[in-house]
Amino acid sequence: MKEFKLLGSKPTRHGFGMGLVELGERYDNVVVLGGDITGSVMTSFFRDKFPERFFSIGIAEQNATTIAAGLALSGKIPFFSSYSAFAAFRNADQIRISMCYNEANVKIGGGHSGITVGPDGATHQSLEEVSLLRAMPNLTLIVPADYEESRKATIAIGEMHGPAYLRFGRSPVPMFTSVEDSFEIGKATQLTEGNEVAIIACGLMVWEAVLAAQELYKRKGIKARVINNSSIKPIDYETITKAAMECGCIVTAEEHQVHGGLGSAVAEVVVKNFPVPMEFVGMKDRFGGSGEPEELMVHFGLTWKEIYASALKSIERKEKGFIGVRKLTEIESMID
Amino acid sequence: MNFSPKYSEKVFENKKRNADEFGEIALELRRDIIKSLALAKSGHSGGSLGIADILSVLYFGGYLNIDPLDSKNSLRDKFVLSAGHLAPVLYSALARRGFFPIDYLPTLRKLGSKLQGHPGYDMNLPGIESSTGSLGHGISIAVGMAMATKLIDKTKQKIFCLTGDGELQEGLVWEAAMCAANYKMDNLCWIVDNNDCQIDGRVKDVMSIYPLKEKFESFGCNVIEIDGHNYDEIMSAFDKYIENMENNSGKPMVIIAQTFMGKGVSYMEDKYEWHGNPPNVEQAIIALKDLGEEYSN
Ligand SMILES: Cc1ncc(C[n+]2csc(CCOP(=O)(O)OP(=O)(O)O)c2C)c(N)n1
Numbered sequence: 001m002k003e004f005k006l007l008g009s010k011p012t013r014h015g016f017g018m019g020l021v022e023l024g025e026r027y028d029n030v031v032v033l034g035g036d037i038t039g040s041v042m043t044s045f046f047r048d049k050f051p052e053r054f055f056s057i058g059i060a061e062q063n064a065t066t067i068a069a070g071l072a073l074s075g076k077i078p079f080f081s082s083y084s085a086f087a088a089f090r091n092a093d094q095i096r097i098s099m100c101y102n103e104a105n106v107k108i109g110g111g112h113s114g115i116t117v118g119p120d121g122a123t124h125q126s127l128e129e130v131s132l133l134r135a136m137p138n139l140t141l142i143v144p145a146d147y148e149e150s151r152k153a154t155i156a157i158g159e160m161h162g163p164a165y166l167r168f169g170r171s172p173v174p175m176f177t178s179v180e181d182s183f184e185i186g187k188a189t190q191l192t193e194g195n196e197v198a199i200i201a202c203g204l205m206v207w208e209a210v211l212a213a214q215e216l217y218k219r220k221g222i223k224a225r226v227i228n229n230s231s232i233k234p235i236d237y238e239t240i241t242k243a244a245m246e247c248g249c250i251v252t253a254e255e256h257q258v259h260g261g262l263g264s265a266v267a268e269v270v271v272k273n274f275p276v277p278m279e280f281v282g283m284k285d286r287f288g289g290s291g292e293p294e295e296l297m298v299h300f301g302l303t304w305k306e307i308y309a310s311a312l313k314s315i316e317r318k319e320k321g322f323i324g325v326r327k328l329t330e331i332e333s334m335i336d
Numbered sequence: 337m338n339f340s341p342k343y344s345e346k347v348f349e350n351k352k353r354n355a356d357e358f359g360e361i362a363l364e365l366r367r368d369i370i371k372s373l374a375l376a377k378s379g380h381s382g383g384s385l386g387i388a389d390i391l392s393v394l395y396f397g398g399y400l401n402i403d404p405l406d407s408k409n410s411l412r413d414k415f416v417l418s419a420g421h422l423a424p425v426l427y428s429a430l431a432r433r434g435f436f437p438i439d440y441l442p443t444l445r446k447l448g449s450k451l452q453g454h455p456g457y458d459m460n461l462p463g464i465e466s467s468t469g470s471l472g473h474g475i476s477i478a479v480g481m482a483m484a485t486k487l488i489d490k491t492k493q494k495i496f497c498l499t500g501d502g503e504l505q506e507g508l509v510w511e512a513a514m515c516a517a518n519y520k521m522d523n524l525c526w527i528v529d530n531n532d533c534q535i536d537g538r539v540k541d542v543m544s545i546y547p548l549k550e551k552f553e554s555f556g557c558n559v560i561e562i563d564g565h566n567y568d569e570i571m572s573a574f575d576k577y578i579e580n581m582e583n584n585s586g587k588p589m590v591i592i593a594q595t596f597m598g599k600g601v602s603y604m605e606d607k608y609e610w611h612g613n614p615p616n617v618e619q620a621i622i623a624l625k626d627l628g629e630e631y632s633n
Contacts, residue, residue: 036502036536036543056536058505058543059471086470119378119445121453123420123469287458291447299447 002192004210007175012150012168012203013111017042019154020079020109024050029075030158033057033064035082040170041111043081065091065108069098072105077158083117084110084167088129099163100138106163109154112170114255115283115300116204116293125288131260133165134233140164140185141233143254143262145206146175149230152183160185169255171293173204177228188236194223197311197318198243198250202229202262205253205281205302212253212307224311232262237269244274249314251279253307255297258282258334277317279310284335339617340633341371341624343441347434352398355567361432362392366600367627368428368441374620376445379453382597382610384425386531386564387498390593393570394496395429399578401494404434407462413494414465414481418474419503419529420454421612427451430463472506475499475526479516482524482588494581498527502534504545510555513588517556520586525577526557528590529564533597533608548592557590564593601626 023030024046034056038044047054057064061082068078081087087110088095099106115125133141140157142164144150150168157164181189188200192213201209206228213224225247227239244250250270252263263280270276283300297303325331348361365388373379394400394415401413417426424444431438436450443449450459454469465481468474478497485493503509516524528548536542545551552559558580562569570593577589597611598604601623604615615623621631 034536034542036505036534038536040535056542059502059534060505060507060543062507090470119376119453121445121469122456123454123467287456289447289456290445290449290451290453295447 004176007178009172009174010147011170011172012144012147013042013170015144015147015150016081016109016111016154016166016168017045019151020046021049022155023158024053027077027158030077030079031055031071033068033078033080035059035061035064035080035087037082041081041083041109043079043109061086061090062094065094065106066098068106069094069102069104073102077105077107079107079109081109081111083124084113084126084129085124088126088133088165092132095133096136100136103138103162105161107157108165110165110167113167114169114203115288115296115302116169116171116255118171118293118296119290121290122287127257127283127288128260129167130232130254130256130262131264134265138163139233141167142185142230143167143202143232144230145203145228146173146177148175148177148179148181149183153230156183156185167203169204174207176207176210186231186234186236188227188229188231188239190239191226191228192224194225195246196222196224197315198225198227198247199253199307199311200227200229200240200243200250200262200266201253202232203255205255208302208304209253209307211304212311215304215308216311222311222315229262229266232265235265235269237273240266240269241273244270244276249277249318251281251307251310251314253281255302256282258284277314277322279314280334281306281310337617338633339374339620341375341631343368343371343438345438347432348396350396350398350400350433353396355571358389358392358397358567361396362388363627364432365392365425365428367624367629369424370601370615370620370623370627372424372441372444373614374617375442377614379424379445379614380421380612381614382533382604382607383419383422383500383529383531385601385604386595386597386599387422387529388425388600389565389567390498390527390570391425391429393567393574395433397571397574399574400496402463404462407435411491411493413496415496416465416474416478416481417455417468418478418497419471419500420468420474423451423453423455426455435463436461471500471503472508475509476512478524479512479521482516482521483519486521486523487519493523494525495523496525496527498529500534501528501530501532501539501545502542504528505543513552513555513557516588521588522585523581524588525574526588526590528592529595530592531595531597533606533611535608535611537608552590556587558585558587559590559592561592561594564595565599
């Protein structure tokens with residue numbers, strides 16, 4: 001099994017901040033809008049380097065998103081960043097019409113996403129925005145897995161034309177992709193070789209998926225194919241369909257509600273092209289709560305252990321020749 | 337260093353008081369804030385300390401008609417903390433009015449605690465009237481509550497709400513102001529915590545909201561400006577609000593309270609850097625000293 005060299009850990013928000021600075025150096029028309037938390041979402045790096053291209057908009061996410069659209073329609077490449085809890089929901093109408101329907105070249109950095117924002121609690125733990133955003137026509141949606149990928153994805157969305165959203169987190173996560181690894185919008189990357197089960201994950205759950213794969217091999221000799229699916233939209237039909245064909249069962253893992261997120265996106269691809277048994281690891285249709293990030297991941301079932309158990313379950317269903325329940329009493333819901 | 341602060345067992349009554357009686361209560365609230373935040377290792381110190389005087393008068397000065405033994409009474413007054421991040425001071429006020437055990441305070445922000453980082457209505461914590469934390473929501477909730485009592489139920493309930501000043505940058509807040517004036521919500525008391533601090537700096541530098549008094553007046557509100565640390569002025573503002581409601585002025589009451597972020601703790605005062613940070617153990621011990629308590633382990 002492939003060994004991963006960990007290069008320490010850093011938050012993905014730092015990758016976003018560094019990527020923005022690189023973009024600022026390359027392109028004069030990249031501008032950044034602040035929403036009063038520039039030091040948290042790391043737009044402060046850009047502000048300090050290019051103060052003349054940074055505009056504080058205050059605590060006004062709807063306005064910032066729409067102003068960004070106006071800037072974009074005037075030839076600028078505006079990035080607005082706040083917490084995902086407010087940068088995807090408060091301004092959903094503005095994202096939909098002013099940003100996406102206009103095909104405006106606006107980029108949103110949604111920070112402090114997911115349960116791992118920690119003690120701030122449920123109000124600040126955005127766990128629904130992938131579902132909301134991936135339904136928006138024209139929008140590109142990326143959920144990077146680590147610092148380096150976050151930096152590259154920031155640059156990639158800055159260099160493409162059109163509305164884009166990058167979802168990243170607050171707490172440090174293991175760094176396992178390297179500067180040399182390529183990042184391409186619309187491409188998933190296979191991290192481990194295996195044909196017995198595919199584990200498709202995004203964000204910080206990718207590393208948990210790697211850990212689960214290592215345990216599956218160590219304890220059961222099972223070779224799992226781990227796929228980092230950071231590009232939620234556009235999604236990589238080929239890599240996912242191939243995984244379904246070659247592995248015969250799939251587990252998805254995400255720091256997001258099980259309804260409507262990465263798991264649903266993968267299920268759409270699979271059901272359309274090559275149906276196989278699937279299991280979904282994610283938040284089970286509930287709000288989060290205060291606590292430390294690692295504690296919360298354990299409490300809400302977002303660790304390698306749930307991925308491991310789901311992998312065994314999906315393999316068992318595959319081996320039984322699962323093509324659906326035999327009796328109505330066997331029906332399972334997404335939150336069972 | 338191990339930090340295991342003791343919380344006093346004091347609870348205080350809600351009754352008409354002289355101005356000089358509030359100091360002791362506010363000190364207790366401020367000590368609670370420091371202890372709980374230092375234990376939580378995260379949270380919003382500055383703003384919570386800054387509104388401790390206002391909440392002392394509101395909760396312990398006979399203004400907010402609520403009963404810990406009957407916290408869901410349908411005729412109660414309500415207070416909505418729109419600036420949900422200031423939850424620690426609200427939790428302390430509620431605990432010291434007897435709404436829940438003081439033992440809850442050290443669990444702030446911990447896994448499984450009812451004292452969430454931002455108030456959670458689903459925690460069933462007596463005295464919490466709404467989940468808040470997404471800035472701007474609370475004031476619209478309060479307008480909805482004011483409409484329910486005055487226009488629909490035709491009851492005489494007082495509805496209080498506190499917003500930050502940075503919070504006023506949210507457009508929703510001004511939609512709420514417009515609506516409150518439109519429906520003549522003279523039963524609404526809107527307190528603005530005007531500390532000129534938010535996360536990125538001074539409010540006037542991040543996005544100016546001024547002139548404030550004139551803005552609210554032009555929206556159709558009655559406005560009073562007070563020193564938010566002066567108990568006489570806070571009481572007289574609440575008295576004016578009650579008069580405003582009883583005289584059916586037809587105008588929502590806005591109290592712009594000049595406050596200092598971090599009030600009471602010397603090294604935090606008027607420093608926006610303390611918006612969202614807890615004191616560490618050493619800092620907490622200094623803070624407690626400022627607040628009249630020697631820490632002993
Ligand atoms: C809609 C929304 N956007 C952003 C935030 C993040 N946030 C929490 S508190 C705060 C600053 C609030 O400033 P102010 O109202 O002046 O409160 P103070 O700093 O005085 O405590 C921000 C931006 C939030 N909670 N809600």
